[in-house]
Amino acid sequence: MASPVDRLNELPALPRRTPTPRRSWRYVLVLVTVVLIADAFFGERGLVALYRANQEHAELQGTIDALRAENGRLQRYAHALTSEPRFLEEVARGELGLIRPGEQLFTVRTTAEPADGATPAPRDAPPDVAEPSAPGSAPAAGASPEASGPSLFQGTSPVLP
Numbered sequence: 001m002a003s004p005v006d007r008l009n010e011l012p013a014l015p016r017r018t019p020t021p022r023r024s025w026r027y028v029l030v031l032v033t034v035v036l037i038a039d040a041f042f043g044e045r046g047l048v049a050l051y052r053a054n055q056e057h058a059e060l061q062g063t064i065d066a067l068r069a070e071n072g073r074l075q076r077y078a079h080a081l082t083s084e085p086r087f088l089e090e091v092a093r094g095e096l097g098l099i100r101p102g103e104q105l106f107t108v109r110t111t112a113e114p115a116d117g118a119t120p121a122p123r124d125a126p127p128d129v130a131e132p133s134a135p136g137s138a139p140a141a142g143a144s145p146e147a148s149g150p151s152l153f154q155g156t157s158p159v160l161p
Contacts, residue, residue: 041047080087092098099105 039046043049081091097105
């Protein structure tokens with residue numbers, strides 16, 4: 001008697017299916033996955049773009065903070081100019097060269113010491129660097145208002161109110 005296994009050997013061979021359709025689906029799936037991952041990293045809205053946007057945001061935030069600090073400083077400066085007369089007078093004297101009625105403006109020029117050991121220039125002050133006179137007193141004898149020094153405002157008399 002023949003065994004059932006012997007009969008299997010006598011049967012014709014089954015046709016083999018080609019495994020290419022399954023492999024091609026795998027390749028397509030891997031390719032789509034790689035493209036999606038690459039887009040997630042390097043795309044228009046990917047991680048690299050997000051990193052760059054965060055860096056730009058930090059830089060802009062620093063600029064905004066610096067501008068806010070400067071704005072606050074300028075607001076305090078404007079408030080001081082409008083509410084504090086002493087500060088306004090200091091600014092008018094320092095930046096604009098204004099003087100009060102009865103005051104005289106003198107320009108003092110300094111000279112550097114010679115480096116070669118020569119004798120320094122005499123310390124006699126010419127009339128344009130003399131000490132200012134007290135308000136209301138007459139100028140020194142022989143000194144004219146033109147000799148008292150150059151005016152910062154030629155032809156005008158800057159005076160504080």
